[in-house]
Amino acid sequence: MKRLVEKTSLCCLLLAAGCGDDSEAPAAPSAWLGDEPHLLVVGTVDGETLHFDLRGEAAASLETLFCERNYLLPDLADETTWDEGTLEKFEIKWRTTEGGVEREYQLELLAHDFDASTDGAMINVVAYDEGDAAQLPNRIMAALEWEYEEDGQEVERGAAAASGTFTRGAIVGTPDVGVVVPDGEGSVGGYLHMVSGDGDVLDVSFTALCGDNDLDIP
Numbered sequence: 001m002k003r004l005v006e007k008t009s010l011c012c013l014l015l016a017a018g019c020g021d022d023s024e025a026p027a028a029p030s031a032w033l034g035d036e037p038h039l040l041v042v043g044t045v046d047g048e049t050l051h052f053d054l055r056g057e058a059a060a061s062l063e064t065l066f067c068e069r070n071y072l073l074p075d076l077a078d079e080t081t082w083d084e085g086t087l088e089k090f091e092i093k094w095r096t097t098e099g100g101v102e103r104e105y106q107l108e109l110l111a112h113d114f115d116a117s118t119d120g121a122m123i124n125v126v127a128y129d130e131g132d133a134a135q136l137p138n139r140i141m142a143a144l145e146w147e148y149e150e151d152g153q154e155v156e157r158g159a160a161a162a163s164g165t166f167t168r169g170a171i172v173g174t175p176d177v178g179v180v181v182p183d184g185e186g187s188v189g190g191y192l193h194m195v196s197g198d199g200d201v202l203d204v205s206f207t208a209l210c211g212d213n214d215l216d217i218p
Contacts, residue, residue, distance in 0.1 A: 025051040029205035032169035032191040037209055039065050039094060043194075043202030045144050046159045050202065054094070060209065065094045067188045067208040069173075070110075071180055072218050082178025086135060087114055088216075090188050092208050103148040107192070107204065112140035114171060121168045125194060128160030140166045142194050144202065159196040167191040169207060183212045 028042035037059040041052040058064045073085035089110030096103050116137035117123060126139045145158025173186025189207030196202075 025049075026053045028203040029191060030203070031205070032167050032189060033205040033207075035170050035172075035187075035189055035207050037065065037187070037207050038205065039092075039208070040205045041202065043204075044200040045196065045202055046157050047198075047200070048157070052094070052096070059207075062184075062209055062211045065092075065206075065208050066211040067092050068212065068214055069181060069186075069188075069210055070214045070216065072216055073178075073180075074217065076215055076217060079177045082180055085179045087179060088133075088135075090114075091214075092188070092206055101148050101150070103146050105144065105146040107206075108141075108143045108145075109166065109190075109192070110141050111135060112166075113137045117168055119168055119170045123166045123168065125161045125164035125166055125192070127162045127197075142166065142192055144194070144204075159198070159200060161194040162197040164192065164194040166193075169205075173210065180213060180215070181210070184210065186210045 025042055026040060029040050033040060039052055039054040039059060041050055043050060054065055068091040070088040070091065071085050072088045074081040089108055092107040092109075094105050096105070111133060112123060113135040123140045124138065125142055128141045128143050141161065142164070143158060143160040145156065147154060147156045149155070167190055169189030169191065171186075171188050173181035176182045187207055187209045190205075192202070192204040194202045194204070
């Protein structure tokens with residue numbers, strides 16, 4: 001999994017994350033909750049219980065929740081070549097403060113041909129494999145990871161999906177140059193049911209407004 005590198009200043013938000021008392025957890029989503037900006041996360045990853053429920057104005061602010069589109073382009077400096085590029089993946093990002101410690105979370109959705117699927121489609125999640133980057137219409141890969149500091153050391157945790165399903169909610173945005181939708185435009189939404197290799201289960205519904213793009217070459 002790609003190490004988190006996004007350092008945009010986000011407001012610190014306590015969302016009952018890592019809470020061990022299931023009575024405080026929201027009900028897990030079983031479908032996409034619609035195109036209003038939101039984030040609902042319920043389940044377990046890497047042995048840690050995660051509960052996030054973000055709605056309303058906070059979810060509509062890029063300072064709280066945002067998507068990052070990752071494009072692979074032949075030549076970053078030559079926009080005339082960008083028609084030959086591809087949308088490599090979406091990353092849904094948010095930060096929280098838990099026990100006075102800031103954590104940054106990142107949900108990756110990749111190895112899928114987003115141009116070949118349509119809103120509402122249910123797509124099979126396959127085992128995460130960094131060595132298999134082919135973008136195919138009938139599958140998707142997913143992983144959730146987070147990082148924080150503890151005793152002066154940076155800690156990175158997370159897990160990749162081994163199986164599950166992803167329901168594409170809505171992907172919004174009109175390309176301006178080649179395949180690239182401009183920074184700060186559009187949104188992405190969907191519902192992920194993720195089962196990790198050790199049997200942990202996570203359910204996520206989200207609609208996140210998009211911030212800056214990440215542009216790279218293969």
